[in-house]
Amino acid sequence: MPARVVVLGGGVGGTLAANLLDKELGHDVHVTVVDPxxxxxxxPGYLYVALGEAxxxxxxxxxxxxxxxxxxxxxxxxIRIHPDAGTxxxxxxxxxxxxxxxxATGARLVPEAIPGLSEGSFEFYxxxxxxxxxxxxxxxPGGRIKIGVAGIPYKCPPAPVEFAFLVEEFLRKRGIRDxxxxxxxxxLNRAFTIESASTLIAPIMEExxxxxxxxxxxxAVDPSAGVVESLEGEKQEYDLLVxxxxxxxxxxxxxxxxxxxxxxxxxxxxxxNVDGQERIFALGDATNLPISKSGSTAHxxxxxxxxxxxxxxxxxxxxxxxxxxxxxxxxxxNGKATSLRFDYEHPPVPPQPNRAWHVAKWLFNRLYWExxxxxxxxxxxxxxxxxxxxx
Amino acid sequence: MQEIVVKQEQNLQGATVDVTRSIxxxxxxxxxxxxxxxxxxxxxxxxxxxxxLSSDEGSRSDIPAWVQKARHExxxxxxxxxxxxxxxxxxx
Numbered sequence: 156m157p158a159r160v161v162v163l164g165g166g167v168g169g170t171l172a173a174n175l176l177d178k179e180l181g182h183d184v185h186v187t188v189v190d191p192x193x194x195x196x197x198x199p200g201y202l203y204v205a206l207g208e209a210x211x212x213x214x215x216x217x218x219x220x221x222x223x224x225x226x227x228x229x230x231x232x233x234i235r236i237h238p239d240a241g242t243x244x245x246x247x248x249x250x251x252x253x254x255x256x257x258x259a260t261g262a263r264l265v266p267e268a269i270p271g272l273s274e275g276s277f278e279f280y281x282x283x284x285x286x287x288x289x290x291x292x293x294x295x296p297g298g299r300i301k302i303g304v305a306g307i308p309y310k311c312p313p314a315p316v317e318f319a320f321l322v323e324e325f326l327r328k329r330g331i332r333d334x335x336x337x338x339x340x341x342x343l344n345r346a347f348t349i350e351s352a353s354t355l356i357a358p359i360m361e362e363x364x365x366x367x368x369x370x371x372x373x374x375a376v377d378p379s380a381g382v383v384e385s386l387e388g389e390k391q392e393y394d395l396l397v398x399x400x401x402x403x404x405x406x407x408x409x410x411x412x413x414x415x416x417x418x419x420x421x422x423x424x425x426x427x428n429v430d431g432q433e434r435i436f437a438l439g440d441a442t443n444l445p446i447s448k449s450g451s452t453a454h455x456x457x458x459x460x461x462x463x464x465x466x467x468x469x470x471x472x473x474x475x476x477x478x479x480x481x482x483x484x485x486x487x488x489n490g491k492a493t494s495l496r497f498d499y500e501h502p503p504v505p506p507q508p509n510r511a512w513h514v515a516k517w518l519f520n521r522l523y524w525e526x527x528x529x530x531x532x533x534x535x536x537x538x539x540x541x542x543x544x545x546x
Numbered sequence: 547m548q549e550i551v552v553k554q555e556q557n558l559q560g561a562t563v564d565v566t567r568s569i570x571x572x573x574x575x576x577x578x579x580x581x582x583x584x585x586x587x588x589x590x591x592x593x594x595x596x597x598x599l600s601s602d603e604g605s606r607s608d609i610p611a612w613v614q615k616a617r618h619e620x621x622x623x624x625x626x627x628x629x630x631x632x633x634x635x636x637x638x
Contacts, residue, residue: 307581307584307585308581342581342584343580350604369615370611370612386584386588386616387612387617388616388617445574445575
């Protein structure tokens with residue numbers, strides 16, 4: 156009888172882990188992906204939708220088309236995990252038994268956590284939000300644009316900085332830069348979480364006239380006054396406010412008693428086992444790991460989990476460990492980008508922004524559907540699996 | 547992040563303060579310790595005392611700078627073996 160693996164979540168990490176397990180073990184495994192929508196979203200594209208550079212239909216595909224034939228897809232919402240019984244309870248009444256479980260449920264946006272945020276600000280962390288922001292920008296007559304983060308952790312740490320650079324360029328191209336201000340409201344004492352990247356981008360922000368307010372942790376938005384207030388007691392007036400909404404782990408994780416207060420899964424940083432659960436693994440945004448919440452993280456974690464589960468099914472000791480590898484791009488506008496490649500032991504040393512990284516990001520966006528979910532990234536590509544797991 | 551609720555703390559002046567919540571952020575990279583502190587401050591009452599243990603070098607400048615900007619009170623910073631202990635009172 157084949158081993159039963161259940162994967163909760165059909166995003167980048169869940170899809171890749173499912174495909175790799177099916178490919179590796181064939182008839183020795185039966186993999187079921189459980190996803191509430193059955194649709195797979197390429198979230199990095201939302202930034203470009205917001206700026207009117209991409210259309211939404213490019214960013215969504217049916218999950219079924221991305222899974223290998225041997226992988227089953229259940230379009231269902233998981234509502235409870237029972238680790239002792241080894242089962243997952245589904246919303247419509249069904250139940251799935253597993254020998255191994257992969258929790259790849261990602262993060263969810265909770266704009267309701269900040270008073271006034273939904274009414275008073277725009278976001279590009281959902282397709283609907285990005286389309287709404289795109290429409291607003293198209294009719295924006297000029298004014299004060301404030302960009303901030305309404306809670307940490309949040310997905311794709313470079314995104315607010317990228318948006319600041321790209322919207323500044325957008326205003327120039329529209330001919331309304333001279334009657335506009337662009338300002339980044341950072342929750343930290345610098346523009347970006349990673350110090351080396353912050354050092355690199357600070358002079359570029361200055362050169363483009365992008366303002367920076369530090370230690371601004373959003374507390375409340377007053378839509379009628381056009382004011383955003385920080386936990387630190389500062390107020391900022393805006394004409395257009397773009398905030399990354401607060402994030403939380405999924406309800407199924409919280410309801411199953413597996414998450415921390417934020418709903419994130421306490422996870423071993425190397426084995427990716429959920430703490431105290433030998434048969435349960437977690438990846439991507441769903442974990443509490445102190446690294447970026449991003450598709451790239453999930454992309455590098457999925458092969459580790461697939462390899463460890465394959466070893467366990469074969470009765471051998473799992474060997475592969477996750478070293479904290481992440482690789483992402485950071486657009487700096489004017490057709491240039493830099494890259495951030497790092498792991499637990501090695502902070503990134505981002506190169507000066509150049510055209511090549513911008514083209515690489517563009518290519519990656521185009522090639523995503525045919526490569527990442529299937530594990531077809533060529534060895535040696537900047538976003539491929541490293542040969543030496545230590546870096 | 548591990549938390550221990552309510553313990554007694556001896557500060558540099560020898561006075562004893564009640565620590566309302568303790569955050570063990572040792573091993574957490576920057577900006578984790580500061581962000582953990584900000585999260586706990588959000589949930590705390592005025593007057594609560596919060597202790598943060600951090601082994602991250604950046605915390606030594608980040609945490610005092612944030613506490614000053616947010617107008618809370620930094621009661622003390624104590625260097626320990628391989629980490630530092632920050633004691634903060636929520637002032638408003």
